[in-house]
Amino acid sequence: MQTVDKTLERTFVNEVKDSQDETILLRGWVYKIIDLSNIVFVKLRDKSGIIQLVTNKEQIEGLKLENAIEVIGKKSKNEKAPGGIEIIVDEIKILGRTYYDKLPFEINSYKNKAALETQLDHRTIALRRPEIRAIFKVQNEIEQAFRDYLRSKNFEQIHTAKIIDSSTEGGSEMFTVNYFDRRSFLAQSPQFYKQMMVGAGFERVYEIGHAYRAELHNTWRHLNEYVSLDVEMGFIKDEFELMDLEEGFLDYLFKHLNKVCKKELEMYKVELPNEVKIPRITLEEAHKILLEKYNKKSPIGNIDAKGEELICDYVKKEYGTEFVFLTKYPVAKRPMYTMPDDEDKTLTKSFDLIYDGLEITTGGQRINDYEMLKENIIKFGLNPEDFDFYLDTFKYGMPPHGGFAIGLERLTMKILKLSNIREATLVPRDMKRLTP
Amino acid sequence: MQTVDKTLERTFVNEVKDSQDETILLRGWVYKIIDLSNIVFVKLRDKSGIIQLVTNKEQIEGLKLENAIEVIGKKSKNEKAPGGIEIIVDEIKILGRTYYDKLPFEINSYKNKAALETQLDHRTIALRRPEIRAIFKVQNEIEQAFRDYLRSKNFEQIHTAKIIDSSTEGGSEMFTVNYFDRRSFLAQSPQFYKQMMVGAGFERVYEIGHAYRAELHNTWRHLNEYVSLDVEMGFIKDEFELMDLEEGFLDYLFKHLNKVCKKELEMYKVELPNEVKIPRITLEEAHKILLEKYNKKSPIGNIDAKGEELICDYVKKEYGTEFVFLTKYPVAKRPMYTMPDDEDKTLTKSFDLIYDGLEITTGGQRINDYEMLKENIIKFGLNPEDFDFYLDTFKYGMPPHGGFAIGLERLTMKILKLSNIREATLVPRDMKRLTP
Known part of the structure; x- marks a missing residue:
């Protein structure tokens, strides 16, 4: 040789x-x-x-x-x-070297024949299939686009604590952590902290980090640990400015993916429009449309999973898009920090973004006045003292602000038309799965 | 008007x-x-x-x-x-609007007169001081440089689970989480997962995420929740390739900061060299130097805090740099997955990076052979079955690989010459502090 x-x-x-x-x-x-x-x-x-x-x-x-x-x-x-x-x-x-008699499933077959649970049991082997790894190439680029877009708009990244002291956002759905000799919780979202950082002078912040939900759901669209793309922006005019921002991001994202993930999108037979324009429909209008066009009744002040699907069917036909902002949710259905609407005080300056039948975002303008926020906390039957760490910032000049959060795995899933959110997570955590 | x-x-x-x-x-x-x-x-x-x-x-x-x-x-x-x-x-x-009689401390004074603990109690108010917020501009750019540098070298970002099933990396220093009806843990590092993702075919990965240490330390350099910049690389030749990579990043980082954080570096009167070259000294040599030049004895197989300071004093004088790689730590002082040295089997292909008297990185080549790793787990008195989720990947062809991790807050602290790591954390978590 x-x-x-x-x-x-x-x-x-x-x-x-x-x-x-x-x-x-x-x-x-x-x-x-x-x-x-x-x-x-x-x-x-x-x-x-x-x-x-x-x-x-x-x-x-x-x-x-x-x-x-x-x-x-x-x-x-x-x-x-x-x-x-x-x-x-x-x-x-x-x-x-290899140490196996038989692979847990075929890696080089044209079709992936292994059940999802088997694939997840041997996650690193399943990922050797090029089309499985491609999901995370796309996810990586979603994150990159999110960051690039926000940086260009003068946003700064923050990292906030995930171990928190109080179960302020709803105790029953939070995991408890034994923190030395105290009980603490895993944060459901960086909601309070991102608002606080707007008030701290960063004005425009984003965070990409884990969020934890101890929800007793084991479905195709729930994870107990997920990555949240969080945005919060100070000195806004209203919640529509936030929708503009999110729409701008999605528009930028789709252009970006069409450029850098051509091969991956083809693997999943996905064609992304090169422009994203999102209609905005009030929840009330949405209820009317569902009833008139689909004979579908909705729960009061909300929309259910079936309603999310149908309203997307409607906007697809009417506007040629898979996205729709639902706006003006009622006060009773939104958290205590949500800014009431200017005209109808039973409504809020809030929105959800539904993408191809699935909610991927909740957002809105927040209350920025200390007294108003404190009163609202009391109105919601909560104790303002539990929120001291959060309320403190509001005493020293808090500008009008608001934001939103996008579930990274949900967005990935919907872009690639995956059928289970676990496919869009490297090592998913659900009620039954803690390994690998 | x-x-x-x-x-x-x-x-x-x-x-x-x-x-x-x-x-x-x-x-x-x-x-x-x-x-x-x-x-x-x-x-x-x-x-x-x-x-x-x-x-x-x-x-x-x-x-x-x-x-x-x-x-x-x-x-x-x-x-x-x-x-x-x-x-x-x-x-x-x-x-x-404002709702205060007196600010908790002055924001517009030339000198920051508030005690660190008071500043941390009112974190968002302290951050309104431009020089405090500047720390996080620098931190933001460290992260950006880390990402840009690694992306240019074909690395992909991953997100791995922080809630994990077993306390494999040392139970007493881990926080426990009540995960539905089970006991689980907060990951001390993404060590196992980043290795697994190399084996999954990503080959080159990085993760920027929280790591948790339930250490009973309450010092200027310890945090119980911190951000870890993790890197893992497949198909390496040896651990020196990893040191080259980290040196390359720091070189890129300093150039980047000199470009985009001029104002912030000036605020802290910091001058960063525009080139980073890092000497590599075996631990044995370091011990000799400490003894001969400083009459300082070291603990067996390691170097203590004082030793870290003195060896940095040495390289500063000898090589004009604040960085030094210490190499070839003994087997007994490194985790069970560390690759033994080729020549002296009592040593490992490992390294620490010391920066201005503080360890900011631990790294090394890992064992990539399944049998060898399993044997090593047993040698360390551990049970291979507890590592099934990790060992599985090694059965199916694991390439030579290794990596390192940098504590983001430690790196920030040392670049800006801060005296306490809490200054480099937006909302620090220590033994006593869970708020704000």
Whole structure:
């Protein structure tokens, strides 16, 4: 065998085509072995793609599917090879051994045949399927777009505490933490803290972090630990400015994904519009539409899962979009910090964003006056003293402000039309699942 | 009073100078009121800076320090005004009222006279001091640089579970969470998950997320909840490749901060070198140096806080840098997943990064062979079955890999030469503090 240059730099699969080098060093996993007796094709998979290696029986001795390997070989054009390029192998070296009799499920099959629960049990093996990992490429880019968009609008990122002292936002749905000798809670959202940071002078903040819900739901759309994309903005005029901001983000996001996730969107047969315009319908109007067009009654002051689906059907037909802002929820259905409406005091300056039948955002303008907020806390049957840590900021000049939060996994799920939110989470936590 | 255009867009203070408009709309807080009887100067502070308003007694009626206000006025050049520009006020409107008799401490004084604990009690008020908020501008840019640098090297961001099933990394230092009817834990680090995601095919990952330590330490350098900048990289040659990566990041970071945080670094009188080169010293050598040059004995297989300070004194004099990598820690002092050294099997392919007397990173190459890892778990007196969720990935071809983690608050603290880590945390959590 010829001597190869051991100082070769590693080339990623997606760089091979444009590489000027004749001799290439690749690293990755054994995706497929096609043994044609006199010649053996091995497909090598790395984080960037899959490439065909031309080898022989001797070179692949001891090689099994999913071994981590290093390969040195020569680039060769072959129109029949996937991508038009293959590697004539000089040397294969095993870097990561395998210890299995049978894979838990097929990784290289055209169709993913494993049940979701089995995939989640062996999450890291399921992720080796390129189309599963693609979900997280898209998720990564959602986050990147969120950050880029907000930074361009003068927002700063914050990190706020997840271990909190009081169960102010609803005790029964919070996880308790044993904090030294005290009982504490995992934050349901950074709601209070992001408002406080607006008041602290940051004015415009966002946080990307975990939120915890001890909800007794085990459905396709609930997670007990999820990533929340939180936004809060000071010196706003009204809640419509917040809807403009979110619409602007989604518009930016779809353009971004169409640019950088073309391959991934194709894998999921998804076509994203290059422009996002979102109609705004009051909850009252929505109720009327549901009743008149779909003969569907709604719960008072809210909309149920079926209603969310139907109203999206309506806007799809009427406006050609999968998004709709529902506005002006009644006071009784919104948290105590929600700003009442200017005209009708039984309503609030709040909104939800529904995307393809699923609520992905709750938002609104908040009360910014100390006395008004304190009174509202009392009206809601709560004790203002429990909120001292939060109310303090409101004593020292709190500007009009508001914000919203987007569930990262829900947004990912809806963009790729996944059927279960667990698919959009690397290591999901639900009522039954704490591993891996 | 003249009629002003109510459709005016808000201008940030740092945009006033370059603005083409004569009439300007500003929003912010009342930072200072200087009443000269016939004329009143008000300093307005927004997230971008401070500007002087020229007003009169009538216009400021009812105005108090820290009111959130909106101002419309005319731009005017005045060499004596800070920044050479002031605003001749047409109208001031109060947007956020105040409800205090006395501020908890002065916000507009030249020196910050409040004790740290008092500042933390009123965190959002302390943050209104520009130099306090500046810390988080720098922290924000550290994170941005971390992300930009790693993305350019083909790393992907991951989010992994913080609620975990087992106390595998050391039970006594973990917080317990009541997870429905089960006991679970808050993750001390994403260590296992980031390794698993390398094996899942991401190859190169980073995570920016909270980590939890139930340590019984209440010192200037400990937090019980902190933000960890985690990196893990597959297909590495050795641990030195990881040190190269971290050195590359710090070099990139310092250049970035010198570019975008000039003002903030000046506030703290910090001069960052524009190039970072980090010497690498084995722990054994370090012990020798400490003994010979400083007559300082070290604990076996480790270095203590005093030793960290002295070794930094040494590299400062010898190499002109505040950083030093200490390498080749003994097996007994590193976790069970650490790769043993090639030459001396009592040592490991591990490192710490010490920055100006403080450890900010622990890292190293990990064991990637399933059998070897399992044996090591047993050698460490642990039960491999407790690690099933982690070991599973290693059965299916795990490449050589390793990584490191940087404490975000520690890095921020050391860059700005803060004396307490709580200063580098928006809402710190320590043994005694759960609020705000």
